[in-house]
Amino acid sequence: MTNEMNQEIKAYLADSELLLNAVGEGIYGLDAQGRAIFINPAAEAMTGWTSAELLGKNIHQFHHHSYSNGEPYPACDCKIFNTAVDGISRQVTGEVFWRKDGSNFPVEYTTQAVYKNNHLIGAVAVFRDVSQQQQIELALRSALENVQSLTEQLKAENTYLQNELAQEWSSAGLVGKSAIVRQMLSQVELVAQTDSTVLILGENGTGKELVARNIHALSQRKNSTMVKVNCAAFTPSLLESELFGHEKGAFTGAMERRKGRFELANDGTLFLDEIGELSMEAQGKLLRVLQEQEFERVGGSETIKVNIRIIAATNRDLSAMIASSTFRIDLFYRLNVFPVTVPPLRERQEDIPLLSQAIISTLNTKLGKNISAISNRSLTQLMHYQWPGNIRELQNVLEREMILTSASILNFNFKNNVKAVVPKLVETLVQVEAQHILTTLKACKWRIGGEMGAAKQLGLPESTLRSRMKKLHISRPN
Template sequence: MSVIKQFLADPKLLLNAVGEGIYGFDLSGNAVFINPAAERMTGWKSAELLGKKIHQYHHHSHADGSAYPADECNIYKTMFDGKTRQVKNEVFWRKDGSSFPVEYTSTPIYSDGQIIGAVAIFRDVSQQHKVESELKSALNKVHELSEQLKDENAYLLETLNEDWQEAGLVGHSAIFQTMLAQLELVSQTDSTVLILGENGTGKELVARNLHRLSSRAEQPFVKVNCAAFSPTLIESELFGHEKGAFTGANERRKGRFELAHGGTLFLDEIGELPLEAQSKLLRVLQEREFERVGGSQTIAVDIRVVAATNRDLWQMVEQGKFRMDLYYRLNVFPIQVPALRERIEDIPQLANNLIVQLNKKLGKQLRGISKSAINALQAYNWPGNIRELQNVLEREAILAKGRLIELTQSLGTEIPQQIADDLTLEQAQAEHILKVVELCNGKIAGANGAAQKLGLPESTLRSKMKKLKIR
């Protein structure tokens, strides 16, 4: 009980013991009480401030350094209107000239029903602000990583949905071995590579193996099919866009350049890139930085660029359809992928490699391909190259009744010769496309679709069908 009596006899004992800073003011705004916690936080000793208007010492300016007039001070206002105030987002100033964020409560003090002053109880919230800032930063990072993961998942799903088969880079022919030697040589550099070759020769496979052999093998390999997007969408696909950048842009999205940071960006069918996008691609290749569509922030990337085309880019340059400066920027190290008819001796090895893949895909246990079938495959000209070989073998694997693949249909006879002789080129193309579409039950895109069977991008096939008036 003696301790309680002692506290009641001298309330300052309690006020001096609390961790919050406490200032007491009279009606003139002069300090009449300052506890030790306030001294520790501000560096001002009570002897230096008692009897003085301490607003000019600890509350004279806002956080940005602008003046804080005394008549606007929330502590002083309480003495005039008797209203208790809880204040956040202000600072108090220390004796050494530094400031710290505070939260405080100003409460009026009454005696006999009259206001005789006010008391301000404050605390330093620097640590709280630091924690909040770190939490906000962490949440932003989580949001950023979540966005990146979402973009990467979308891209990965898109890649997995493609019917890309890991076959083609096998063979002992001299022309093929020369290409492999070039591939291994340039893979040890970061030089830009232009892969040239007909449709179906395995240009994407060459690009993937170039990445696998490089020092960037553990980083992303990101593919862009330049023919698959309209001129209005290709820029967003390459560089990404900000939310609201255009109709339908409901959220921010990273482009393929950002997703490929640290790794390899594969620009397939580069000859199909619109001229406007070519100029922007050239800038990125030169400066390795860009802005998202609808954005102003410059984003720097570290990527290795590999492009591929089945078109004669120099002829396109002469026709004004492809930028000369972009051509030279891409054509640093060209690799020519040979057509299958140029490496007929590789067909047995290619066929066996493909049969291994087909066994996995179809759940078969095929042992190989008959000698007569090999002879027939080697006697064919293969306009569709390895992709056509894949399709032929898959069809025959499905039809196979034994453990060896035989050819049940003559190669290149999808259009009967007696009919083809009487057709124009466009009519023959239309007949062939119709036949393949029928075989695919009307399916155009995706695995086992007509586009895949014909060795064409979906957009190219649809364009041809529209031109040929095929419904």
């Protein structure tokens, strides 16, 4: 380009050169070959390149030679150079300029063509360092994500707590002086001080959830949440979403991301009620989480780690389910670290007076009554009943009678024409487990290790199987 043309571009800038030198944005004036003919002080300050070093040279090779990841940025692709060639103005974001010291900074810039007599003679580029803006945007985005996460957490916890409040419960089930209850409470107190997994066994209505809540309340996690999941209340597909949560759009109706019960219970306790109702598929997924303490939300790929204490409960005979291949033996071993059996009410009838008084006190508040006691005649009748529905049935009977009475002493005639059906277990859990292991050993010709060994068939480490055999007094016959 001739001197005359250079002078024309300078003349284009001359009228406002004082202003251009004063502004905070960097400004380059280029000729049609992309050579620098004007550089303001702000551009020098941002890049570290002085006017003396750049004037008359192609500035692309100095400050625009590479992308932010270090890959080469060909001059033919340079937006500034292209404007000097094709006359098309551009507004560019997402690129970097390189400083003289080898570092780079994010920029936004615009390019404007310079014409003389409708003839393209060069271009002007105006750029600014957006590092601080990006940092602010990142901070705002991070703050927004934190707010969204907290909002989501609060929303989930609020929903959960509302559900919990809707299910009234009383500590009455843990009242009693019978030897069998004292023994159970002693076990509860011991295991509560640990993080061990607890399996609570007992019939419907015996107060298994109350035992779980008591374990949590006595534990180091008492100031964190105890989250309950009723495994029988969901289909296998819905249970997975309920346990692990889901991402927005993971399935039809998933309008927003939702945290599952495992996330809500982080640093706290997860109570899996009616664990025996889980499908085999759900059992497998639960086993993985129990082993790894990590999972992914439905429809997501991010691995989420949690620190939770598991308490499970069931009224089912898990050993019989294992024998019929409807419950995984490896999951059973994972859950059955410390079993606690809640006795049925018929085995602790001496506790009925204390239980009745505790239930009456709770129901007084609920019903707006002021009943102080129950008559001896009514108590005697209650203590001679077998209570197939256990404490829940006792609560229902007392609530019905309290609604009907207007006296301060509860006095009623409890007529029962229903014979209690008392399930009788033919074998204990230990007996069924021993028989299952023995049958497998015989089928494997008493081979324990290897691909065809009993340990492999049972899904157990060899050391664990040998330990169980020793504990159950199982040995190979001579």
